Amino acid sequence: MSSPNQSARRFTATTLGTARIGPHRECKRAVEGYWADRVTAAGLDTVAADLRRRSWEELTAAGLDSIPVNTFSYYDHMLDTAVMLDALPPRVAAIEDPLDRYFAAARGTADIVPLEMTKWFDTNYHYLVPEISSETTFTLHPDKVLAEVAQAHGTGIAARPVVIGPITFLALAKAVGDGPAPITRIDDLVPLYAELLDRLADAGVEWVQFDEPALVTDVVGGLPDLAGSVYARLSGVTRRPAILVATYFGDPGDSLAALARTAVEGIAVDFVEGAVETVVAIPELSEKLVVAGVVDGRNIWRTDLDRALATLGTLLGSAGDLAVSTSCSTLHVPYSLAEEDLLDPNLRGWLAFASEKFGEVATLSRALRLGREAETEAFDACRAALAMRGTDNRLRDNAVRDRLAAISDADVTRGDAAIRITEQNLRLGLPALPTTTIGSYPQTAAIRKARAALRSRAIDRDEYLRRMRTEIADVVALQEKIGLDVLVHGEPERNDMVQYFAEQLDGFFATDNGWVQSYGTRCVRPPILFGDVSRRAPMTVDWITYAQSLTDKPVKGMLTGPVTILAWSFVRDDQPVSESASQIALAIRDETVDLERTGVGIIQVDEPALRELLPLRDADKQAYLDWAVRAFRLATSGIADTTQVHTHLCYSEFGEVIGAIAALDADVTSIEAARSHMEVLDDLNAAGFANGVGPGVYDIHSPRVPDAGEIERLLSSALDAVDVQRLWVNPDCGLKTRDTEEVVASLTNMVAAARTVRASLS
Ligand SMILES: Nc1nc2c(c(=O)[nH]1)N[C@@H](CNc1ccc(C(=O)N[C@@H](CCC(=O)N[C@@H](CCC(=O)N[C@@H](CCC(=O)O)C(=O)O)C(=O)O)C(=O)O)cc1)CN2
Numbered sequence: 153m154s155s156p157n158q159s160a161r162r163f164t165a166t167t168l169g170t171a172r173i174g175p176h177r178e179c180k181r182a183v184e185g186y187w188a189d190r191v192t193a194a195g196l197d198t199v200a201a202d203l204r205r206r207s208w209e210e211l212t213a214a215g216l217d218s219i220p221v222n223t224f225s226y227y228d229h230m231l232d233t234a235v236m237l238d239a240l241p242p243r244v245a246a247i248e249d250p251l252d253r254y255f256a257a258a259r260g261t262a263d264i265v266p267l268e269m270t271k272w273f274d275t276n277y278h279y280l281v282p283e284i285s286s287e288t289t290f291t292l293h294p295d296k297v298l299a300e301v302a303q304a305h306g307t308g309i310a311a312r313p314v315v316i317g318p319i320t321f322l323a324l325a326k327a328v329g330d331g332p333a334p335i336t337r338i339d340d341l342v343p344l345y346a347e348l349l350d351r352l353a354d355a356g357v358e359w360v361q362f363d364e365p366a367l368v369t370d371v372v373g374g375l376p377d378l379a380g381s382v383y384a385r386l387s388g389v390t391r392r393p394a395i396l397v398a399t400y401f402g403d404p405g406d407s408l409a410a411l412a413r414t415a416v417e418g419i420a421v422d423f424v425e426g427a428v429e430t431v432v433a434i435p436e437l438s439e440k441l442v443v444a445g446v447v448d449g450r451n452i453w454r455t456d457l458d459r460a461l462a463t464l465g466t467l468l469g470s471a472g473d474l475a476v477s478t479s480c481s482t483l484h485v486p487y488s489l490a491e492e493d494l495l496d497p498n499l500r501g502w503l504a505f506a507s508e509k510f511g512e513v514a515t516l517s518r519a520l521r522l523g524r525e526a527e528t529e530a531f532d533a534c535r536a537a538l539a540m541r542g543t544d545n546r547l548r549d550n551a552v553r554d555r556l557a558a559i560s561d562a563d564v565t566r567g568d569a570a571i572r573i574t575e576q577n578l579r580l581g582l583p584a585l586p587t588t589t590i591g592s593y594p595q596t597a598a599i600r601k602a603r604a605a606l607r608s609r610a611i612d613r614d615e616y617l618r619r620m621r622t623e624i625a626d627v628v629a630l631q632e633k634i635g636l637d638v639l640v641h642g643e644p645e646r647n648d649m650v651q652y653f654a655e656q657l658d659g660f661f662a663t664d665n666g667w668v669q670s671y672g673t674r675c676v677r678p679p680i681l682f683g684d685v686s687r688r689a690p691m692t693v694d695w696i697t698y699a700q701s702l703t704d705k706p707v708k709g710m711l712t713g714p715v716t717i718l719a720w721s722f723v724r725d726d727q728p729v730s731e732s733a734s735q736i737a738l739a740i741r742d743e744t745v746d747l748e749r750t751g752v753g754i755i756q757v758d759e760p761a762l763r764e765l766l767p768l769r770d771a772d773k774q775a776y777l778d779w780a781v782r783a784f785r786l787a788t789s790g791i792a793d794t795t796q797v798h799t800h801l802c803y804s805e806f807g808e809v810i811g812a813i814a815a816l817d818a819d820v821t822s823i824e825a826a827r828s829h830m831e832v833l834d835d836l837n838a839a840g841f842a843n844g845v846g847p848g849v850y851d852i853h854s855p856r857v858p859d860a861g862e863i864e865r866l867l868s869s870a871l872d873a874v875d876v877q878r879l880w881v882n883p884d885c886g887l888k889t890r891d892t893e894e895v896v897a898s899l900t901n902m903v904a905a906a907r908t909v910r911a912s913l914s
């Protein structure tokens with residue numbers, strides 16, 4: 153096999169990528185400052201350059217000998233790739249300043265609709281979906297990657313630029329207009345990637361990493377053949393760095409053999425997700441560098457070093473050379489345990505955030521080369537911590553297990569849906585086309601400051617409760633003024649719709665500073681699910697009953713569903729996630745029962761993450777949907793048929809889960825539809841769904857205020873698909889990220905539109 157880079161220095165320890173928000177969310181603050189005109193472009197650049205430098209220094213100091221660069225981003229790495237390929241949509245082309253054009257594509261402006269946002273594989277990270285039309289002409293603009301390489305070389309770093317590969321870029325893009333599926337444009341991209349290789353060689357780059365996580369999925373057909381042909385062509389380029397193709401989030405299956413038959417020098421494989429047998433079966437790998445992802449890049453458990461070293465040992469005979477790595481970018485885990493002062497000391501020993509993972513990678517790499525004896529201390533400490541975890545009595549709660557064992561089909565089934573809705577209508581007395589919102593109202597600076605003040609003890613619990621009640625009273629009054637039919641309390645007391653519940657459940661730990669990017673500048677602190685789950689006390693009852701005491705209109709009880717709590721937490725690796733989901737479902741079920749007991753007539757159980765956990769391979773999907781639906785039904789079947797259950801889903805490509813949405817059997821389902829023009833309603837009908845539905849009538853992710861006319865038109869087209877008795881009127885999602893002025897204007901128009909359409913019915 154002849155390649156220009158057989159002599160490329162093979163590395164031994166790396167990570168596929170790193171977080172970029174900054175250890176204290178410096179990048180988030182700088183970017184939001186730039187949007188608010190408090191920070192200049194130069195100021196932003198300084199913050200970014202400093203974050204990159206600190207990150208590379210940390211990786212080098214930890215002992216990694218190949219450092220990923222170009223993993224930094226002001227917003228999203230798919231968007232960065234679209235910029236690199238000159239594939240931004242024409243509607244932003246008139247914006248001259250490149251940074252402002254970039255942010256316009258990401259967030260929209262008063263009159264520009266942003267790119268759609270969707271989940272990155274089965275994670276809670278969202279990428280911006282590139283739009284490819286038949287008019288899209290790709291050209292190469294490698295400024296960003298070259299600038300990061302130059303910065304890295306300036307600091308003497310062994311930089312390995314990371315770029316999303318052409319297959320994954322196109323597989324995740326969407327066709328607009330009458331354009332064909334983006335993946336059919338692959339032959340237009342390969343020459344640009346070849347040109348990129350040439351430019352990187354000019355810049356003195358030794359290794360480049362092309363990320364191809366699409367290869368572990370079935371998103372488009374024929375991926376193995378495509379992988380073989382694309383990388384045969386790219387590895388045939390005469391002047392180029394060595395190529396590492398990175399697969400992660402699953403077993404690459406047949407794509408691995410296809411890649412191994414090309415002249416690429418390295419392939420990264422996610423061994424946390426299995427794949428050892430796949431590797432062992434491929435003789436061509438004996439000429440490659442296999443970058444072994446044995447340290448979990450997306451969960452927070454301390455690596456079992458003995459087990460990881462054994463896996464590496466198994467691979468030794470199959471790979472030409474082995475480097476140790478995290479399984480994927482550490483984008484998905486917090487920066488460092490060092491920031492967690494309040495963490496339970498036992499638990500701390502069981503965990504590894506990004507910093508600690510880099511240490512594990514280096515330890516394993518040395519142990520692989522020098523023998524375990526060279527790392528005795530690290531292995532001993534690991535064994536001791538894991539032994540402690542194995543015997544911690546908080547892991548098992550027999551009361552919860554006994555309760556679950558006794559659950560029967562009757563416990564996950566409500567009465568006949570048609571009879572339920574008749575009884576609920578009698579009880580609630582709502583008008584046709586009832587208007588409502590999804591739960592949250594703007595999380596204002598005052599609300600967040602109050603919570604920060606409570607944390608720092610600048611105010612006491614009573615003062616905090618008083619302030620939150622004032623917020624609730626304001627939001628209730630606002631909704632009455634706007635004329636909504638079903639009110640909410642506004643969720644001011646929730647730092648996050650998952651963390652809030654996790655903080656009140658046994659079996660979970662929350663972090664102080666465990667921030668992870670969710671999209672753009674928005675971050676979350678996923679709680680750590682470590683043991684059996686149970687509810688200590690009611691979690692929402694006081695807030696909802698307070699809100700209900702202020703109004704005669706119905707106030708919805710507002711809960712997060714078991715699948716979503718699970719999806720947005722770091723989950724246990726010592727039992728099937730389906731079991732954890734059932735345990736959480738029981739806790740939520742207890743809460744619904746308590747809400748009902750206090751007279752609450754409508755309870756919403758949000759499941760926005762239902763689609764996200766869908767397995768990447770077709771073969772695994774049905775089993776997931778079965779347990780996910782059962783968990784939701786377990787959570788919502790403990791109450792009377794006269795209590796109306798709502799659910800809410802967002803950000804979803806509902807296609808493959810539409811049957812599951814129907815199977816949830818909620819009385820009313822609010823669903824994202826504004827951007828897809830109500831098409832989802834036909835799909836729901838086709839799936840046999842006959843319950844109430846609230847297709848979102850405007851997109852809350854954009855600052856744009858919809859006018860009443862456009863909402864009327866959407867409602868009319870919705871009425872073509874569903875009976876008037878089934879249709880609800882609501883936005884796409886919660887309003888927490890918007891400001892009050894936009895919310896008032898949008899909801900006022902929404903209520904006006906509902907009234908107009910209602911009047912036209914009689
Ligand atoms: N977990 C989760 N995943 C989700 C969603 C979600 O709601 N939750 N929604 C979808 C979209 N994702 C989203 C993710 C985050 C946010 C979001 O608004 N995040 C906030 C943080 C929310 C939070 O945890 N707030 C805390 C801490 C707020 C904070 O930063 N406080 C300051 C101090 C307060 C101040 O002076 O402003 C600090 O700690 O420094 C609170 O309110 O208590 C942000 O990035 O700004 C929105 C949508 C999908 N995935």
Ligand code: MET
Pocket residue numbers: 590591592643649710758760800802885886887888
């Ligand atoms: C991401 S789905 C959000 C649902 C939640 N009830 C809210 O309104 O914020």
Ligand SMILES: [Zn+2]
Pocket residue numbers: 590760800801802803884885886
């Ligand atoms: Zn939502």
